[in-house]
Amino acid sequence: xxxxVAKLSVLCxxxxxTFMVENLLPxxxxxxxxxxxxxxxxxxxxIYMGLPQALVLVxxxxxxxxxxxxxxxxxxxxxxxGVLSLIVTYLMLRFLSKNISVLSIASTSAxxxxxxxxxxxxxxxxxxxxMLYAPYLALLGLLSGLVTGFIVYLITKKDLKVLVS
Amino acid sequence: MLTENIKKAPFKKGDIxxxxxxxxxxxxxxxxxxxxxxxxxxxxxxVGGKTVLxxxxxxxxxxxxxxxxxxxxxxxxxxxxxxxxYNTIKIDWQNKDVVVIETDCGISxxxxxxxxxxxxxxxxxxxxIISRTGEIPKPVVx
Numbered sequence: 182x183x184x185x186v187a188k189l190s191v192l193c194x195x196x197x198x199t200f201m202v203e204n205l206l207p208x209x210x211x212x213x214x215x216x217x218x219x220x221x222x223x224x225x226x227x228i229y230m231g232l233p234q235a236l237v238l239v240x241x242x243x244x245x246x247x248x249x250x251x252x253x254x255x256x257x258x259x260x261x262x263g264v265l266s267l268i269v270t271y272l273m274l275r276f277l278s279k280n281i282s283v284l285s286i287a288s289t290s291a292x293x294x295x296x297x298x299x300x301x302x303x304x305x306x307x308x309x310x311x312m313l314y315a316p317y318l319a320l321l322g323l324l325s326g327l328v329t330g331f332i333v334y335l336i337t338k339k340d341l342k343v344l345v346s
Numbered sequence: 347m348l349t350e351n352i353k354k355a356p357f358k359k360g361d362i363x364x365x366x367x368x369x370x371x372x373x374x375x376x377x378x379x380x381x382x383x384x385x386x387x388x389x390x391x392x393v394g395g396k397t398v399l400x401x402x403x404x405x406x407x408x409x410x411x412x413x414x415x416x417x418x419x420x421x422x423x424x425x426x427x428x429x430x431x432y433n434t435i436k437i438d439w440q441n442k443d444v445v446v447i448e449t450d451c452g453i454s455x456x457x458x459x460x461x462x463x464x465x466x467x468x469x470x471x472x473x474x475i476i477s478r479t480g481e482i483p484k485p486v487v488x
Contacts, residue, residue: 313380
């Protein structure tokens, strides 16, 4: 039990570190767009530890990143989008991983994440014009998912003892 | 079992269907949101869903509807003050554009990279949105 908590804490810390580093960089093509490297650790948690632990990581990551950035309002977007994309990832991994690769799962999850954030912002601000960013965010999700998915594939292939045990 | 499925190959046959579906989604979104051309005649600035300021590009005029939330710096520059911080906007009347030139919304200050002529300017931490409008915004009472 203690080992699980320690492993989860390390994955959460790594996820937060990548989030902070990405925040320091200028926006990726479109304002608000990020590569989402922190999601690598969410996927690894889901693959190696299971859905409940991954949910805990998403919650911890959303809460702590909102506190670090100093904007609790972003918690609404990041948590909702994180949970929804996590469920999509889980379902695809559970039922489709025989026929599709982790890269396409990551791309779908990233698209889902970005569009959910946009929808939440639209609902909270009653401004439909924000949907003008939808195609760019969907495209960026597709491309960034390729990167994060490939990294997850490489890590899984290595069968790192620290993750497997 | 799961890791065994993942480790088999970086790409599988089923990826074609997934990526095709995603590409169709992206293209559809582009067609739906970008094809209808909108003429920009004015803009509104909202904070938390409430209109604080609106501008008319045809007459080069600005009306402030929430006086306590807006500080006029000069004819083209206004400071929008929300509960969580501020955004200073600059109006380019000639090019019908509005940009955020200064803000305290966080480390990356993404709203300063957005341009109204390319879409709404959004500051998520401050819930501020600058929206372009085809019709001249009507005065907001109250």
